[in-house]
Amino acid sequence: MAYAYTPFPYSPPPGLTAPEPRHPVVIVGAGPIGLSMAVDLALRGVKSVVLDDNNVVSLGSRAICWANRTLEIFDRLGIGERMLAKGVTWKVGRQFHGDREVYNFDLLPEPGHKYPAFVNLQQYYIEQYLVERAQDFPDLIDLRFLNKVTDHKGHADHVELTIETPDGPYRLETDWYIACDGAGSATRKRMALPFEGQTFDEHFLIADVEMETSPFGNHNTPERWFWFAPPFHNGQSALLHKQPDNIYRIDLQLGPETDPKAEATEEKVVPRVKQMLGDAPFRLDWMSVYKFHCARLEKFVHDRVIFVGDSAHVVSPFGARGGNGGVQDVDNLGWKLAAVVRGEAQPSLIESYDIERGHAADENMRNSARATNFMTPKTPIEALFRDEVLNLAADHPFARKLINSGRLSQPCSLAHSPLQTSGDAPLEPGSALLDAPLRGPAGETWMVQEAQGAFTLLAIGNITPPELPGIARIGINQNVSDYPCFSDPDGYATRRYGSERLYLLRPDGHVCASFDHADSAAIKAAHARATGACS
């Protein structure tokens, strides 16, 4: 059934009648990124005001593919299990050339993870769940719908905002202004910041259809199906995904010579969908015709204005690196901003967000641009090589690996970050943590539930993590009582992390250092480096 869009309540903000005291954090935009940011900060006791010019969740499904690492972050924020329960879980992608399958990939072949490779769930559910989660923190998160920021002015240590409401304008001041206002960021435009990259000429149609009969035919397990030269569509590519509520996402490549207004009509879309799905009855739920860009801001941090998510960087949708990249931005920024707001770190720590997530944005853009170039060859010779890769793929495994319909979102390594301490370990410093099933005094649990959110020393096997200020401890395969200890019932933790080893995990779940003996001085130095103290 179609999603019921219920408007969120508006109430006149206090600033309309009397000046408000300066806020520590104002978040502009109540999409998945802005709301995640507010929840992350609230979990660290930091107050924020969230401003949005609208009062309903995202119209249309938009971002639907949530990657394993993102789900682990959402677990920490408190909506991961709800997403898993509602969403469609998948891990296999199949690629077709014409009507012949040429290659399939399994994104998470090994068990021992709380979350699957991907959960498909419409963006409007994510936003609804995050708004409801934000309401768990009435003293920390001040959600203000129908509050449109019309102007802002940056100063060295604060930002002034002018906001329009149904009851007129008011002003706010904030120590930190977090721009989560999306790809068309009004904040970015007001600051006239160049947003440069690559634009692709090709138009794509997105259509969500609701139907009882599965377009995946006899395949009962939902997957990601991608066609080059599909037999049912006179275009270069097509993509099919399943969402909850019997809604299927269809992407069709329409070519560069397309009139987007004429194409985004039922008269044009219904026949295209029928060609693909046959005579089975369906309801058109949402459609959009778009071109895409890969672009980024040169810097994500401009004094007290910080860009997060699509306002900072956009990619093509093939690879699911937009929404996932944005949530990973939040994961990276949340603990740093909270530490600065609480006076536990210097504002310069925020610069490491720019370095680390700038690096990730480059990686996401590179992968997304390569996939897009493969799918939309720009010259006859690019088209020739693409077609011959597909022809070779029928018989030769090497060519199957070259088929690129999107390299799906993976957490970016932080190995080159100045916050890292390098070293050799089974899980290399810079990597995101790997989940593993654990058993503790309170029963079955997971690494992602026990080791995220704060600096944590993870000790595996016969090695004692020293007690140090500001660092939590957990033990695996140990019999100690003054910090939480777990057993490793199926051996996944030991296989993934090794044994007789300490890992220092950052609050965003990345390994920032690893040690083969309990050297307190070295651990303190790594912790100091990771919190922005000079190394």
Next chain:
Amino acid sequence: MTLPTLDDNLGTEGDTVYAALMTAHEGLSESESHALNARLVLILANEIGDRSRLEELFAAARAAGRR
């Protein structure tokens, strides 16, 4: 990147290999030959397998075409 000078690896089989390459194209239209060449480049690239070596070879091929 300094352009490599490509020394001979084919020895006494050079003429035979060249003739075999021509034979592989025999009877094909121009567009079929272009497609065969594209497949060959991909196959040979996979056989070489070394990214930095391949980048040198791509650069050498491109430079020779400019003369």
